[in-house]
Amino acid sequence: MANAIELIGITKRFPGVIANDNVNLAVEKGEIHAVCGENGAGKSTLMKILYGMQPPDEGRILVNDEVVTLASPSDAIDLGIGMVHQHFMLADQLTVMENVILGSEPMKHGLIDFDGARTHLKAVAESYGLSIDPDDLVESLEVGERQRVEIIKVLYRGAEVLILDEPTAVLVPQEVEELFNNMRDLKAGGASIIFIDHKLDEVLEIADTITVIRQGPTVATVKPGDVTAHELAELMVGSELPSPQTTASTVTDEVTLEVEDLTVLDVDDRAVVDYVSLKVRRGEILGIAGVEGNGQTELINAITGTEPQASGTLTLLGVDITHADVGTRREAGLAYVPMDRHQEGLLLEAPLWENTALGHHTRPPFAKGIWFDRDGARQRTEEIRRDFDVRTPNVEVPAHALSGGNQQKLIIGKEMSSDPKLLIAAHPTRGIDVGAQAAVWQDIRDARAKGLATLLISADLDELIGLSDTIVVMLRGRLVATLDPATITPRDLGAYMTGVAVAQEAS
Amino acid sequence: MNNPTLRRIALALAAPALAVIVAVVVSSIVLIISGSNPIDAYHDMFTNALKLETSIDILNRATPFYISGVAAAIGFRMNLFNIGVEGQYLLAAFFASVVGGAVNLPPVLHVTLVLLVAMAVGASWSGLAGVLKVTRGVNEVISTIMLNFIATGGIIAGLIVVWQDNTGQVNSGTTPLPKSGRMPDLNSWVEVFTRDIGKGRHLTGVLLLAIAVGVAYHLFINRSRMGYEFRASGYNPFAARAGGIAPKKMVLSAMVLSGAIAGLVGMVEVLSDNYRYDQSFVRGLGFQGIAVALLGRNKPAGIAVAALLFGFLDASRGPLQASGSASTEIVVIMQATILLAAVVAYEVVSRARQKNEASTAAALLAGSQS
Missing domain, CATH: 3.40.50.300 (P-loop containing nucleotide triphosphate hydrolases)
Structure with missing residues (x-):
């Protein structure tokens, strides 16, 4: 034809x-x-x-x-x-x-x-x-x-x-x-x-x-x-061996974040996050797998507090933060690596030291009473530049002058150096080169060893399997499966994400 | 121009210089078409500006422009367009005149009271637009324009009849402020350095207030935590929100602060010129302020330069009319072309700067690695 x-x-x-x-x-x-x-x-x-x-x-x-x-x-x-x-x-x-x-x-x-x-x-x-x-x-x-x-x-x-x-x-x-x-x-x-x-x-x-x-x-x-559906899933998500290798588990019994029956509605009152409950413990990386558009964005927005939730409770370190605003959650130890660094992560026209302050500007070294501490911010930014290998001539350049990988390292650096208790990381290595990717993985793993609880959302299955201690699969707003990254293959994970595996179990 | 610092400074100065040149060219063309000699006109404008009395006049005119520019700039820094400075300052000046004319207090207290009333009225009037925006999503451009009409055509027009002072004046207005409520002029300060100021000119004391407003604006926007939150919201509202800066609180405080400063715009007339609000109270300062803020890039010093430039052009009307070298409308044409050219020039230069910054950063890195 x-x-x-x-x-x-x-x-x-x-x-x-x-x-x-x-x-x-x-x-x-x-x-x-x-x-x-x-x-x-x-x-x-x-x-x-x-x-x-x-x-x-x-x-x-x-x-x-x-x-x-x-x-x-x-x-x-x-x-x-x-x-x-x-x-x-x-x-x-x-x-x-x-x-x-x-x-x-x-x-x-x-x-x-x-x-x-x-x-x-x-x-x-x-x-x-x-x-x-x-x-x-x-x-x-x-x-x-x-x-x-x-x-x-x-x-x-x-x-x-x-x-x-x-x-x-x-x-x-x-x-x-x-x-x-x-x-x-x-x-x-x-x-x-x-x-x-x-x-x-x-x-x-x-x-x-x-x-x-x-x-x-x-x-x-x-x-x-x-x-077969499995073969198609494999074609779509790829099945190379995971490169970020997991290290010995550091998961503890202390629950850092507890989400109970969280529901988020869209403008048409449909549940885009549908009675989701999960726990992230100290030293644990909980990976959320799912094809984009299945409620992950809304879930993290509800946890960070940028979007309202319809029902459910959020508890951070034993404190109910269901009705707390973003600033309060930030001060309670929530760090956030947004999925789109240009949209939510950076002030592109502002110098780097103003960027590192964002989200932490109410606390030292960025704040001094009612004043913004410019010297403190510059110094902290220099430290981040050194510790997280942010390639930049100096900290006065505007954020848009950095390459994508260096922008991402700056964001990871500013979030990690604020001594967070909970990290929400959405696609932390999207669109950055291999070298920067490895650095970001190492940073997250180091923080995990020090007791950071991490909620990781990623479209990169190798990254999810390699970094996570536990993987849950999100499909059409629900958590449909809990998987062990030690035994799951990208191919099987792809089947769960695209609804094939669940459909098979049901039939 | 290999030195990056030099190049940055050159780029910063390029835009306003370009704008002024374009304005001069366009105005010259207009002058030639209308049958005037541009050289004569510019000569008259400059020789006039060099006179002491004209300098005083320029400062007096620039003072309200500056305050109005800062009021507009506070909103602009957050991408909020407070078009309502006009209504806010008129309403504030009206109530401040009424209160100021009705009480008798010791001098400093009296002036302070008038200023506080003006700021409070301006802040509430623009705060209203802020509340409408955060609770009902009403666009502040529309609400502030409508509030302008309500303020001037409704409240002031209605109340001035009730509260007017009928002691035989032709132009109905509020009761004039007593001596204690007037701001002393600064002539004696200037005369220390110069000859005596003639022609009954007085350098307004409100100039000091304008300088204080400028310093406070600089400290607030560039040095305070809240100023940082303002700027962050202006750069990128989504990133600001993710960083824990509550958008509604920012909108409301920006509107209230902008309105409070707007309330001071009419103080030159109330405290040091006419001492009351009447039917011929100066109008249009709010819209001039928007132009001045745009020209000054919302920066404390930039607005000052823009206000002085507009003050100079405004002060040129008289001599142009007197000498007959050009029609006074050329002043408005120049203000408009400067503004239009500045907006275009800033955009061109900012694109050049972004390219420059990115390539400089890349070049420096390449240099440091090799």
Whole structure:
């Protein structure tokens, strides 16, 4: 069969990162093609290239076997490529039809031709078997229905190739079933679908072909019938031997952090963290495994106090901190290495010594009464620079002048040197080079030996298995398994994270 | 320019210099089009500025600009746009005049009372916008603009009729402050160094207050813990929140502090010029303050330079009109072009600086490793 879309040798580099490395992807007409891979694997960049939002550095894009150049999304739309974004772009106060025609309103005698639009919309919806009332207000719709509106919006503009960016991430299981039925109808109607997902049970159910990307390059293109779920998980997360070696256990009986029945709701009142209970002991590293978007972010935000929780209690060193603000938790000994150092970790335009103060600025050596101790901050920053090998000409340079690895070492350094009792480390080595990675691992292990309790969240399974004393798996907001890192392989862990292993146990 | 320090200083001075040059060029073009000789106009402006009396005039005009600039800058440092300095200072000046005119106290106490009332009124009025923002999520730009109208068109317009002093004056206003509530001028201080000041000019005593505000602003924003929290929130609100800085508390305190300083903007007129609030009370200082803060990069010294520049331009209106070398509107055109050019120039220079910093750091490291 002819290819609707073909990407050949696509390479895209960002400063310091190769997002796509010689990626090949061929989508046949009328097939559902899944693109799998961890966050950071390069899926989103690839889709942006295909939708004309970013130009590739190298490689060719073929649409209907002809080489094309996509300078903007409107080029892509003209070629019949449409994208449904993960976050809906709908105006709540407008009706379904108004949303669908927004931006390409049909005109008649200088006025919007609503009748023509309604007829066209109904024709499109019926031919693809999508049911929706064009006159409903979008704010009255359920999440699944809103997604259908987004799909119709794309089809209305004549798209024959649909890109669905993690369409199931926002849906509950019944809605996922409905979406899959819609996708089958679309396929029957002649559309080709590229969809991004990393829940393998879902991928195996719906896809005709699966392409796996891992940290840049394409790893494999397979048919669902030819692989087992375990093999697919292995392809996705990789299975190299863990490099950070665990040392003798330093776990004690003293509980540092206790989380009981913690629930966090999203804006639609759905539980993104669903009755989670866990304990982290002195000298223990508790690893949380899970594909991103399964509630880990919300869990750590609730523990650090930056986002409110719906119910449950948090206890730090025997003190109830459920209702304490971030500052109080910080002063009680909570250290935090955020998952996105640029967003939550650094003041990029400020000098390094102002950065090291952040989160500790209420205590010496950064504070002197009501005053900020500039000399103390500079001196502490010099110490961090020396002890944590932060490569910088001096401590006066702004944080943005450092490389990613050195920024991360600065963050680890400032959190570790504040004598913390509990460390929340989210992806502590993401996007940094191998040397810096090893240094960060050693720092965490040293602190563990001195009695630090650590909650580690990471997408790097080698890191999780190598550092953790215990691993729990988080899936759809729940802790679904507790595993021993000494016996688990990345392959089995991947199966738990993607829901395969749990599904097998249940059936 | 291989010396990094020299290069940094050059970059820092480049932006304002560039802005002034662009403004001069644009104004010259406008002057030529309108049939005036730009050289004559600039000559008049500068020779006038060199006179002692004009210098006093420039300082008097720069004083409220400076206080207003600091008030706006406190918000800007946190990415809060307090557009309401205008309403805050007018409301504050009105209540301070009413209270000041109604009591009789020993001199120092009297002035202090007037200042405290002004600060309290300004702080509550902007605090209202802060409360609306943290409890209801109302954007402070919208709420402060609306509060401006409520303050001037509602409260002041309504109450000035009730509290006006009807002792035969044409322009209805509040009861003038008695002698004890007036700030002495600084003429004697200046005359130590110069000849006697003529033409009935008085250097306002509020200048000292403006200097105190500047010093306090510097100590607060650059040296205090809370100032650090302000700046951190301005740099990156998410990182600040993760660092334990409560966003709502920051927003509320920034609005209250900004309003308290805004309350002092009208004090030149109340304490040392007109001694009361009347229908012709000076307006627009709040918006001038925003311009001055932008031009001065929200820095204590930068705002001072910007305030003096705006004061100089303002003071040039009279001589330009008298000599007829140019229409006085050229002053407004210059202020606007300086501001516009400055915003563009700062952005260009800050990009150059970021590149410079990154490459300097990389170069220094490479040097130290080899």
